[in-house]
């Protein structure tokens with residue numbers, strides 16, 4: 001068997017086509033949504049992700065507001081930049097690119113984001129609304145964390161059934177694993193989830209009973225083909241820089257061993273799978289916020 005591709009590039013392009021229409025409708029009412037990004041430090045991967053986010057915005061007609069601080073920025077300087085974004089009327093929604101440099105209290109910074117402008121859905125108020133299962137159609141609906149929402153869109157748009165399935169998520173981080181568990185078990189999505197982590201005693205056993213596997217741990221080729229139930233859908237989220245190519249480009253490895261393609265029914269490439277979906281769902285959050293504000 002060779003797995004079918006869960007194509008994040010094509011699916012993100014389809015979502016951006018839909019967003020372009022919604023942005024044009026807002027423009028007719030004189031509204032231009034704006035995404036703000038706060039990038040602290042000079043990590044090349046973070047810079048490349050932020051550049052991709054602004055490129056996506058330009059493609060659909062969303063404005064970009066970019067703020068950068070050096071790696072030496074203090075907690076208070078970062079906090080001031082967040083307050084600036086909260087107050088800027090051109091910013092409909094914004095993100096603080098993670099991770100922040102060592103020594104910065106990340107949670108304290110995320111708590112300063114105005115929940116109404118939280119494009120990442122990572123403010124405690126919005127995560128709390130996710131826990132409460134607030135109806136997404138209501139005025140107090142929370143933006144959903146972008147990678148988990150992107151994973152669900154990627155599966156549903158490829159016709160992969162989630163309801164009634166067993167999903168094993170590897171990794172309990174705040175941007176992927178933890179909120180993904182909440183989203184998958186919501187009424188209407190109805191998966192059964194095993195959320196695993198570095199202290200899970202027998203990871204292979206947990207993965208081998210899954211219909212859907214999500215690997216978001218940042219350990220190159222951790223997930224082995226022998227662990228996979230034949231026909232399962234496998235989403236490769238984590239990425240690790242494992243060296244440089246002869247031309248000086250970063251060499252990347254996902255969390256999933258390439259041999260998994262011989263056993264799985266569906267596999268998301270990495271790059272080209274969940275990454276572009278994360279960015280598309282971020283733009284969707286900004287557009288949705290602008291629509292909500294416009295009534």
Ligand SMILES: Nc1nc2c(c(=O)[nH]1)N[C@@H](CN(C=O)c1ccc(C(=O)N[C@@H](CCC(=O)O)C(=O)O)cc1)CN2
Pocket residue numbers: 045048049052095096097098099120146147175270271272273274275276278279
């Ligand atoms: N504030 C946030 N910070 C981080 C998040 C997040 O959701 N919010 N998640 C990750 C990184 N991430 C988002 O920022 C992210 C990761 C990957 C991609 C992406 O487009 N990847 C491409 C490859 C691009 C490249 O190699 O340069 C792909 O997979 O095809 C976008 C966003 C941590 N931080």
